[in-house]
Amino acid sequence: MSGACSTMGETRGVYRVLLGTPEGKRPLGRPSRRWEDNIKLDLQEVGCASTNLIEMAQDRDRRRALANAAINFQVP
Numbered sequence: 001m002s003g004a005c006s007t008m009g010e011t012r013g014v015y016r017v018l019l020g021t022p023e024g025k026r027p028l029g030r031p032s033r034r035w036e037d038n039i040k041l042d043l044q045e046v047g048c049a050s051t052n053l054i055e056m057a058q059d060r061d062r063r064r065a066l067a068n069a070a071i072n073f074q075v076p
Helices: 002-011 013-019 035-046 053-058 060-071
Strands: none
Touching: 035 053, 035 060, 053 060
């Protein structure tokens, strides 16, 4: 009976993904920027590059002040 369970487990998608190898190739070039990378670059432009994103997001007053600074930011 245990033989039947092992073959059933081998046909499951999770098992195949765990032991399988990816097909195809990775795209050439630099990896795409993530959403978090864009946020960090925007914070650098406003002058808040060294802030912790999670702490800032939880602090309503600080987040509001940063949002107002970003709205009033003039691009040359």
